[in-house]
Amino acid sequence: MSSKPDSALIIVGHGSTVNPDSSAPTFDHAEVILQSGAFGEVHCAFWKEEPSLRQVLHMVDRDDVYIVPNFISEGYFTRTVIPRELELEGPVTQKNGKHLKYCEPVGNHERMGELLLKRASEVAPGVDPADCSLLIVGHGTNLNDNSAFAAKREVDRIRELGIYGEVFNTYMEEAPLINEWDSYTTRPNVVVVPFFIADGLHSYQDIPVLLGIEQETGTAASQREIFRQNPYVLRGRTLYYASAIGTEPAFAELILAQTALFDAQTSTHTASV
Amino acid sequence: MKRNLTTAIEKWVAGGLKFVGQLSILSLPEGGYELRHAEDADKPDLDTFHSPSKARSISFFDNAGEYRPLKTAPNLQHGWRLVLKDAAELRAALDHFYPAMTAVWLSHLENALTPVALRDTLNRQTGMYAATKRLQDEEGQELVGRACAASSCTKRILWNFGPNQPLTTLEADKLPPAPHNESKPPSQMPLLCHEACNILVAACREVVKKRERAAGPPPDPSAAHPTPHPTPHAAS
Numbered sequence: 001m002s003s004k005p006d007s008a009l010i011i012v013g014h015g016s017t018v019n020p021d022s023s024a025p026t027f028d029h030a031e032v033i034l035q036s037g038a039f040g041e042v043h044c045a046f047w048k049e050e051p052s053l054r055q056v057l058h059m060v061d062r063d064d065v066y067i068v069p070n071f072i073s074e075g076y077f078t079r080t081v082i083p084r085e086l087e088l089e090g091p092v093t094q095k096n097g098k099h100l101k102y103c104e105p106v107g108n109h110e111r112m113g114e115l116l117l118k119r120a121s122e123v124a125p126g127v128d129p130a131d132c133s134l135l136i137v138g139h140g141t142n143l144n145d146n147s148a149f150a151a152k153r154e155v156d157r158i159r160e161l162g163i164y165g166e167v168f169n170t171y172m173e174e175a176p177l178i179n180e181w182d183s184y185t186t187r188p189n190v191v192v193v194p195f196f197i198a199d200g201l202h203s204y205q206d207i208p209v210l211l212g213i214e215q216e217t218g219t220a221a222s223q224r225e226i227f228r229q230n231p232y233v234l235r236g237r238t239l240y241y242a243s244a245i246g247t248e249p250a251f252a253e254l255i256l257a258q259t260a261l262f263d264a265q266t267s268t269h270t271a272s273v
Numbered sequence: 274m275k276r277n278l279t280t281a282i283e284k285w286v287a288g289g290l291k292f293v294g295q296l297s298i299l300s301l302p303e304g305g306y307e308l309r310h311a312e313d314a315d316k317p318d319l320d321t322f323h324s325p326s327k328a329r330s331i332s333f334f335d336n337a338g339e340y341r342p343l344k345t346a347p348n349l350q351h352g353w354r355l356v357l358k359d360a361a362e363l364r365a366a367l368d369h370f371y372p373a374m375t376a377v378w379l380s381h382l383e384n385a386l387t388p389v390a391l392r393d394t395l396n397r398q399t400g401m402y403a404a405t406k407r408l409q410d411e412e413g414q415e416l417v418g419r420a421c422a423a424s425s426c427t428k429r430i431l432w433n434f435g436p437n438q439p440l441t442t443l444e445a446d447k448l449p450p451a452p453h454n455e456s457k458p459p460s461q462m463p464l465l466c467h468e469a470c471n472i473l474v475a476a477c478r479e480v481v482k483k484r485e486r487a488a489g490p491p492p493d494p495s496a497a498h499p500t501p502h503p504t505p506h507a508a509s
Contacts, residue, residue: 017472
């Protein structure tokens with residue numbers, strides 16, 4: 001990975017006014033990248049936390065600035081909210097002497113499937129994937145069309161590899177429903193990986209209830225000592241539940257990879273003009 | 274790189290800056306800096322930490338362990354001191370305690386900070402916050418007086434309610450500070466708000482929605498010209 005000491009990186013997350021778990025992975029990845037020296041400066045910015053998208057550019061000393069949305073897919077935030085709040089005019093914006101480079105969201109990167117497989121393997125050590133059903137669970141609903149599409153894209157990629165006995169994309173609010181997981185899986189082991197950026201309300205509180213591993217919505221991730229006690233034996237299967245894919249430490253590599261992809265695409269475009 | 278915020282902070286502290294929000298800043302004789310809650314100035318039994326990233330976990334929770342979604346709320350937790358080895362670490366810690374506030378202050382000093390009127394912030398909203406465009410002046414002013422009061426947020430507000438429409442419900446200590454004297458840095462750095470935060474925008478939405486729910490559903494346009502309703506036997 002190339003080093004950009006004369007460039008700044010802004011990682012944009014959603015954030016939350018309810019708990020600190022939403023922004024935690026974004027801060028964690030920023031810390032890792034800063035320590036790596038890959039960028040001269042690394043800042044976070046959020047829609048619902050501070051620093052806000054309206055504040056963050058004041059924090060940046062350097063003129064060459066990469067902006068990477070830490071979002072699971074393209075969508076309303078990456079296409080409307082972030083460009084509007086940062087006053088971006090396209091992939092490249094010149095503003096107050098700064099050269100702003102708007103990269104694709106982390107979840108778009110082609111290595112997402114690799115990370116999902118890594119997390120699935122880690123959460124069920126010693127389990128033969130051939131005897132395993134892998135479920136990638138997203139939100140669903142029309143508001144999140146793009147995240148549902150992205151989850152399906154990743155499932156298709158993983159299924160083609162033929163590593164797991166079967167692979168499903170499944171959702172909280174549309175078919176195939178996650179709460180009906182035992183009706184369409186056939187393997188003795190079931191691994192569930194939430195296709196979310198953080199262990200927020202959905203992956204930490206809602207999905208465990210839908211899976212049946214908890215009876216009622218629990219407290220936020222930040223208020224617990226431990227994550228989960230895998231495996232869970234229920235509905236005649238052995239179930240392993242992972243934390244949200246966005247908490248995977250290798251996500252920091254994908255953030256950097258999106259900046260490299262931006263450079264590659266820009267140079268290709270420039271060369272072709 | 275036209276400016277260097279780290280160097281600016283170093284100069285401010287050397288020039289007499291002692292307080293940022295509820296924090297006190299101390300230059301250590303052996304080099305480096307110490308941060309603590311200003312009200313803990315004389316407390317001997319504080320938990321000592323040495324990493325700027327520790328500021329993140331301290332800043333996220335108040336004394337009772339409750340999440341602090343607004344870092345400039347006057348509820349910074351007590352009982353700790355943070356020892357930082359240099360100005361770069363000080364900058365990083367301050368960015369966790371009071372995100373963007375040192376940077377915004379520097380922009381203010383450089384005349385590079387443009388306040389945005391609340392109306393302009395609301396008028397560009399889309400999605401669920403588009404409802405804030407329907408905020409009425411009176412209810413908006415009342416909300417700002419309540420939500421942005423010093424008991425809720427310690428920032429001083431630079432923005433107007435609307436273009437050429439000042440805020441009318443805040444105390445003087447919430448409004449822009451007196452012009453800065455270049456020759457003498459302040460001992461307390463003002464926390465500046467140049468544009469309404471998302472918490473206020475969300476509160477504006479709640480005010481609008483509450484009023485509209487209380488008023489009931491909007492009138493049905495077709496009610497003015499009702500379609501003749503067939504009698505039960507008309508079809509036959």
